[in-house]
Amino acid sequence: MKKRVLITGAAGFLGSHLCDRFIKEGYNVIGMDNLITGDLQNIEHLFSLPSFEFYHHDVTKFVHVSGKLDYILHFASPASPIDYLKIPIQTLKVGAMGTHNLLGLAKEKGARMLIASTSEVYGDPAVHPQTEDYWGNVNPVGPRGVYDEAKRYQEAITMAYHTYHGLATRIIRIFNTYGPRMRLNDGRVLPAFIGQALRGEDLTIFGDGSQTRSFCFVDDLVEGIYRLLLSDYAGPVNIGNPSEITIAQFAEEIIALTGTNQKVIYKPLPKDDPKQRQPDITLARQLLGWEPKVSRQEGLKITYEYFKSLSHEQLFKKEHKDFEGYIK
Ligand code: UDP
Numbered sequence: 179m180k181k182r183v184l185i186t187g188a189a190g191f192l193g194s195h196l197c198d199r200f201i202k203e204g205y206n207v208i209g210m211d212n213l214i215t216g217d218l219q220n221i222e223h224l225f226s227l228p229s230f231e232f233y234h235h236d237v238t239k240f241v242h243v244s245g246k247l248d249y250i251l252h253f254a255s256p257a258s259p260i261d262y263l264k265i266p267i268q269t270l271k272v273g274a275m276g277t278h279n280l281l282g283l284a285k286e287k288g289a290r291m292l293i294a295s296t297s298e299v300y301g302d303p304a305v306h307p308q309t310e311d312y313w314g315n316v317n318p319v320g321p322r323g324v325y326d327e328a329k330r331y332q333e334a335i336t337m338a339y340h341t342y343h344g345l346a347t348r349i350i351r352i353f354n355t356y357g358p359r360m361r362l363n364d365g366r367v368l369p370a371f372i373g374q375a376l377r378g379e380d381l382t383i384f385g386d387g388s389q390t391r392s393f394c395f396v397d398d399l400v401e402g403i404y405r406l407l408l409s410d411y412a413g414p415v416n417i418g419n420p421s422e423i424t425i426a427q428f429a430e431e432i433i434a435l436t437g438t439n440q441k442v443i444y445k446p447l448p449k450d451d452p453k454q455r456q457p458d459i460t461l462a463r464q465l466l467g468w469e470p471k472v473s474r475q476e477g478l479k480i481t482y483e484y485f486k487s488l489s490h491e492q493l494f495k496k497e498h499k500d501f502e503g504y505i506k
Pocket of ligand 1: 258366448
């Protein structure tokens with residue numbers, strides 16, 4: 179009997195890669211998405227497969243799935259700072275009410291539930307690199323609070339279901355991840371820089387570019403998620419690539435990769451933008467025998483090829499022109 183997995187946010191960047199992986203592993207996959215930030219193009223290659231079903235549904239409403247379920251992976255959420263500024267209430271609801279609905283479903287079905295948490299639970303971290311036992315430095319009422327606090331609540335309610343209902347749960351804290359199927363115009367730094375290079379625009383560095391991030395290629399992340407799901411560890415686990423870089427250095431790498439003649443220009447740093455971020459992955463190494471395998475050089479090349487393959491219309495589609503005020 180094939181195992182059956184529900185993946186929420188299935189039409190998004192990470193969700194679609196997870197659908198691919200679970201189908202490859204021989205599971206029956208139900209993909210669920212309300213298509214607010216997801217795109218059916220990311221999963222259209224799966225629609226003809228008997229092992230794939232798609233439900234167009236918003237998980238903040240009661241979630242019903244008939245038949246058995248072995249696993250639930252909750253990846254539905256806006257995930258770019260500009261997205262959650264644009265739809266703050268939905269961001270809070272999908273992390274809070276969506277998670278609650280899915281935990282209820284997991285309990286009903288006796289399914290194991292894995293939630294996508296985030297390095298944002300550490301806020302602008304005072305501990306570096308970030309270990310799972312650091313409680314974070316989040317501004318609850320700042321612009322990023324709607325995402326950060328939704329994810330913190332999500333961790334709390336998931337742990338409560340584990341403790342009080344004995345539900346099998348897994349919590350992954352995802353650090354910056356990139357790869358094919360990111361939305362070119364989602365506002366995040368990698369698609370922003372590559373999109374600017376492809377359109378012949380200057381690359382916009384927010385602040386002085388000294389802030390750091392650590393970028394993980396999507397295939398490595400998916401491997402970490404797969405291993406964590408099948409492990410027996412209920413506490414939060416960081417999955418990310420510890421290779422840390424400043425945003426200014428990152429802009430230089432994108433300029434070299436794309437061969438653009440454009441220059442960098444500086445814009446104001448968004449409020450509460452974390453100054454540094456790097457995962458400590460000691461726990462993932464010990465528990466899961468996991469570590470990233472794809473170098474930034476390799477991963478960026480693959481991602482650049484993907485962005486180059488997009489249509490002219492996709493390249494010039496402006497999703498967020500009304501939200502440029504966010505960086506002022
Ligand atoms: N950033 C930038 N230029 C852009 C978009 C983002 O310099 O066009 C910066 C942003 O201020 C942050 C970093 O790049 O310091 C990563 O931003 P992103 O939105 O990708 O994700 P975050 O890690 O902040 O959630």
